[in-house]
Amino acid sequence: MKTLSPHLLRAVAAAGLILAAGVSTAGAAMSAMAVTDLNVRAGPGPQYPIVGLAARGSTAVLEGCIQGSNWCRVNVGGVAGWAYAKYLATGSGGSTVVISERRAELGVPVVTYETTGSTVATPAEPLELIGPVEEVTAITPPPAVRTYITENPVDTVYLDGEVVLGATLPQTVAVRPIPEYDYQYVNVNGQPVLVEPATRRVVYIYR
Template sequence: MKTFFPHLIRAAATAGLVLATAVPAAFAAMSATVTTDLNVRAGPGPQYPVLGVAPGGSTAALEGCIEGSLWCRVNAGGVSGWAYAKYLQTESGGSTVVISERRQELGVPVVSHEATGATVTVRPEPLELVGRVEDIPTVAPPPTVRTYITENPSEPVYLEGEVVLGATVPSSVAVQPIPEYEYEYVVVNNQPVLVEPSTRRIVYIYR
């Protein structure tokens, strides 16, 4: 049974955030399906802390999206936050559509977000999902790999998009080898990930 991961919930107040949404009263939040394990963040961007993870295949209430952005406000498993619209789908006219591709047709309302404090510069290179999540090999890294990453930290890289299995790390981003291990690692949007060297796909995410 897939469930929302409550142990990852963090207090958004610690990030110094002020949220403001303007959803028309007539709009009933539509149900969206999460296509892969997806971070729900305290704000609309990879620099914001993760409040929890909505499992792939679960549903979330879509409250609205920011104009000109791929970030939408959702309620998943009772936790309200922000998710990347490329990994949210809904039913429309008898077919399944991606929220980011059909927002206007679906009538998704525009919401706003205001934040205080420091911001992080995000590179324009997007992380894109490559193929189906099921095509990603099942990886169970030994504890020694996590120990090595912890003892050999690398500078985090911030990329537009979200850290999901199957996303491709751009070629301009340096990844680090792990001694006597087939995968390499990099910290993307503050999350250590294992990368398949030949394809640069993310095969494991440390949460």
């Protein structure tokens, strides 16, 4: 079984936010922790609008996950929605583990999702997985960069999972250069992001 990468464990431990294992019964909610800044969406997929943000290290109530999917229903600070299980963790056997790796052992409840109201379009092409989160150096882009991106929009690319800081984009995803700037940009799952050209890692997310 996989565990969190060392740098994420250090950050969580330093904040004193490693959670005790939540033993759940059928239909019971459990506690989880966001291992990175994580979007909370209106539905189980990247095509749904963002309704909130689970900050790195924050606690979420995990109500359950869809069978055969990594999308889970959560409540973060009173905001109900859906988050991606690969970036949610909890304590188990003295270590911190990713929810998606240990669902059966942890007894994560199974939930379902039924669309109501207007239908949300699903991307026509198969979704691609964003790579695992790795440590990156935080950047602060100048306002001129946001202005350029706004004035030169690109089509949204939908990737399976969630766009998070440090994730690596697949080689098939085209990124656009920014004049006189070290980073490139692309719109992933409805959010403009800046990408380090050499590694294709996400170094900044416009929220």
